[in-house]
Amino acid sequence: MNRRNFFELGVFGVLLSFVFFWRKLTFLNTTLLYSRSQKLLYNKNKIVAFFDDFIIVNKDGEPKVFNAHCTHLGCSINKMENGVLVCPCHGSHFNLEGEPIKGPAYKSLEQVDTELSADEKYIQITT
Numbered sequence: 732m733n734r735r736n737f738f739e740l741g742v743f744g745v746l747l748s749f750v751f752f753w754r755k756l757t758f759l760n761t762t763l764l765y766s767r768s769q770k771l772l773y774n775k776n777k778i779v780a781f782f783d784d785f786i787i788v789n790k791d792g793e794p795k796v797f798n799a800h801c802t803h804l805g806c807s808i809n810k811m812e813n814g815v816l817v818c819p820c821h822g823s824h825f826n827l828e829g830e831p832i833k834g835p836a837y838k839s840l841e842q843v844d845t846e847l848s849a850d851e852k853y854i855q856i857t858t
C-alpha cells in the first residue's frame with residue numbers, strides 16, 4: 732500500500748464515521764422531540780389523520796397513534812394510498828397496524844401510548 736492509498740483509505744474512514752455519528756445524533760434529536768406531552772385533535776370519522784410527528788389510525792373505532800417518522804431514515808409519513816401509509820422519501824409502505832409491507836423500511840412504526848379524552852375530541856400523547 733502506497734502513501735496515496737493509505738491517505739484515501741483514511742479519508743474514506745473519516746467520512747464513514749461522520750455518516751455513522753450523524754445518524755446517531757439525528758436519531759437522538761428526534762427521540763427527544765417525542766418525549767413531550769401533546770394533545771391531538773381527534774375526529775372519529777376519519778380513518779387516518781396526519782400530524783407533524785404522529786399519525787392517528789382509527790381502524791375499528793379504537794384509535795392508535797404511531798410515530799409519523801419512517802423507520803427507514805426518518806422522513807415524515809404524510810399520505811395514504813390504497814389503504815396503506817406511504818413514505819414520500821423512498822416509498823416504504825406500512826399497513827394500518829404500522830407494519831412494513833414494502834421496503835426499504837423493515838421495522839414497524841412506533842406505536843405511542845395515548846389517552847382519549849372523555850368527550851372523545853382529543854388524544855393525549857402520554858410519552
Ligand code: FES
Nearest residue numbers: 801803804818821
Ligand atoms: S425514509 Fe421512508 S422509505 Fe426511506
